[in-house]
Amino acid sequence: MAEGCSSKSFKLYSPKEPGPNGSAFPPFHPGTMLDRDVGPTPMYPPSYLEPGMGRPTPYGNQTDYRIFELNKRLQNWTEDCDNLWWDAFTTEFFEDDAMLTITFCLEDGPKRYTIGRTLIPRYFRSIFEGGATELFYTLKHPKESFHTNFVSLDCDQCTMVTQNGKPMFTQVCVEGRLYLEFMFDDMMRIKTWHFSIRQHREVLPRSILAMHVQDPQMLDQLAKNITRCGLSNSTLNYLRLCVILEPMQELMSRHKTYSLSPRDCLKTCLFQKWQRMVAPPAEPARQAPNKRRKRKMSGGSNMSAGGGNNSKKKSPANNFPLSTQVPVSIPSLHIVLFVFNLTFYLTRQASLRTNSYLQ
DSSP, X not given: OOXXXXXXXXXXXXXXXXXXXXXXXXXXXXXXXEEOSSSOOOOOOOSSOOGGGTOOOOOSOHHHXXXXXXXXXXXXXOTTOOHHHHHHHHHHHEEEEEEEEEEEEETTXXXXXXXXXXXXXXXXXXXXXXXXXXXXXXXXXXXXXXXXXXXXXXXXXXXXXXXXXSSSXXXXXXXXXXXXXXXXXXXXXXXXXXXXEEEEEEEEEHHHHHHTTTOHHHHXXXXXXXXXXXXXXXXXXXHHHHHHHGGGHHHHHHHHHHOOOXXXXXXXXXXXXXXXXXXXXXXXXXXXXXXXXXXXXXXXXXXXXXXXXXXXXXXXXGGXXXXXXXXXXXXXXXXXXXHHHHHHHXXXXXXXXXXXXXX
């Protein structure tokens, strides 16, 4: 278990000396925070902050500027933002075939969730639905590398900062490693997003502690973390739901594109997968054999060397039949129905979970 994922003791937050940019973390309430974690309080210099709020303007590589633009767009979030707003946000910063991966460690072991482009908007939306009112990423000493058709950004000291307004005002700082792959074109959109969480810290204002200093029960409640490894229950439930939704994206896309019934979509997908499985591998192009010059031999030498045997020995491989592939039959109907019923059951469970999650 990473340190900082479960801690119940209090420690007063005392800001250190200002950093090179003239400001100390946290940006909004310097010197008025209560840290739930044990040990020395780390410094998180904000790298991408608005100029009007004591935030320096962006500088450096183009990939850094894209993260700055992503943070700026997230700051424009309001409670009135609907699915269209989140889809436009994802279209601006993520490729159509983008993959987002989150890895962290809970009490029951390490977790790894990977979702595609269709489910990425809902992931960011779940962070705000879990009580966050602001979200931004800070990168310290990022490394940029150029490849054939993409640019990679690797930051071992990345911090995801969220301001939570409920159940009470709390600032959650999630530390980890962020690896991004940007397509090397004019749009510079993200194709791969991998955030590996190491630990997190939750910070409270001292004013809240002063209000409940005479209430031991309230102090015990304040000592409890509101997130698990920096992720709210809303985000964790959505990632668990994506385990069922991600493999069904092909069926949903086919149903939406061709207006087929679920049974026909499943039959078509199964048949295409079966065709890919039984299709013979493509043979590599054969090179033309080099032409050899024949030697001219005298008649006497031909008679002595031939020995009356003019027929060449044939390779034993030529005696085998050309067709050695065993025909495979199409999956029987009862197997298709079994898979269909299983998929229908999983779809029903996913819809029930989604309805309860949305309510």
